[in-house]
Amino acid sequence: MSEESREPIIQLIDVCKSFGDQSVLENVNLDIFEGTTTVIIGPSGTGKSVILKQMMGLLKPTSGRVLVFGQDLSRISKRELQAIRMNFGVLFQNVALFDSMNVFDNVALPLRERTKASEKEIRQNVEEKLALMDLDGVNEKYPAQLSGGMLKRVGLARALVLNPKVIFFDEPTTGLDINKSNEIYRVFYRSQLRFKYTSVIVSHDVPRIFKLTDYVALLADRTIVNSISPEDFQLSKHPAIKSFVETTMGPIYISEEEEADYYEKI
Ligand SMILES: Nc1ncnc2c1ncn2[C@@H]1O[C@H](COP(=O)(O)OP(=O)(O)O)[C@@H](O)[C@H]1O
Numbered sequence: 001m002s003e004e005s006r007e008p009i010i011q012l013i014d015v016c017k018s019f020g021d022q023s024v025l026e027n028v029n030l031d032i033f034e035g036t037t038t039v040i041i042g043p044s045g046t047g048k049s050v051i052l053k054q055m056m057g058l059l060k061p062t063s064g065r066v067l068v069f070g071q072d073l074s075r076i077s078k079r080e081l082q083a084i085r086m087n088f089g090v091l092f093q094n095v096a097l098f099d100s101m102n103v104f105d106n107v108a109l110p111l112r113e114r115t116k117a118s119e120k121e122i123r124q125n126v127e128e129k130l131a132l133m134d135l136d137g138v139n140e141k142y143p144a145q146l147s148g149g150m151l152k153r154v155g156l157a158r159a160l161v162l163n164p165k166v167i168f169f170d171e172p173t174t175g176l177d178i179n180k181s182n183e184i185y186r187v188f189y190r191s192q193l194r195f196k197y198t199s200v201i202v203s204h205d206v207p208r209i210f211k212l213t214d215y216v217a218l219l220a221d222r223t224i225v226n227s228i229s230p231e232d233f234q235l236s237k238h239p240a241i242k243s244f245v246e247t248t249m250g251p252i253y254i255s256e257e258e259e260a261d262y263y264e265k266i
């Protein structure tokens with residue numbers, strides 16, 4: 001689909017957000033397009049999670065508008081907001097699985113709480129998602145028995161189980177080494193190819209596997225500088241982007257060979 005024919009599924013329009021007299025975001029404009037992946041990057045403590053929470057309707061902008069599926073989140077009822085949220089999946093840094101529940105029950109929970117699916121449908125759905133995450137055979141395990149990377153994959157399986165239109169990831173690879181991070185991004189990518197959801201990822205780094213993201217949006221000096229392709233991002237002459245690339249990203253392009261190897265595994 002060409003970009004021009006795409007409607008933004010989420011739009012931040014001149015969003016400002018303050019807490020007391022602390023101004024965190026100023027005139028943030030950002031469009032999220034259906035079926036794409038956008039990575040929002042920036043130093044820690046600068047407002048990335050605040051942006052995500054506003055997209056989810058968990059925080060209201062001090063001024064400006066947040067539109068989701070064309071609806072202004074500040075102008076709709078609680079009920080309408082809840083209906084919109086049914087289309088969202090989330091995966092936060094700490095994953096937040098229930099320690100007392102095994103993997104199967106953790107992933108099945110949203111289905112049991114929010115739908116009338118039969119146990120047979122639940123089993124089918126949960127096992128499909130776990131298989132896609134390379135998690136066959138761990139149904140009966142408890143979170144404490146899993147590695148960090150596996151926990152994140154269980155979290156993603158749970159985020160996928162209601163077939164959301166949008167998934168929000170807040171620092172999904174925090175705490176993982178570079179290989180594990182790439183592995184997680186690879187699994188995200190594969191699940192997105194399969195389910196075609198829209199992905200908004202907040203991260204302090206950019207996935208080294210470049211093709212996994214369509215847009216990179218830098219949050220600097222309280223605003224989103226630009227939302228552009230990773231290739232354009234790396235070549236950008238914009239001072240804030242240039243400085244971010246130079247100081248924190250290093251050589252983010254990996255060799256074609258190395259990259260080809262990743263795609264083979266997807
Ligand atoms: N609910 C809140 N109340 C007051 N201040 C907040 C709240 N949420 C975030 N902040 C402040 O907003 C700033 C940005 O926070 P955050 O979005 O969590 O940063 P990031 O995700 O980029 O690390 C921080 O200074 C934080 O203390």
Ligand SMILES: [Mg+2]
Binds near residue numbers: 045048049170
């Ligand atoms: Mg954060």
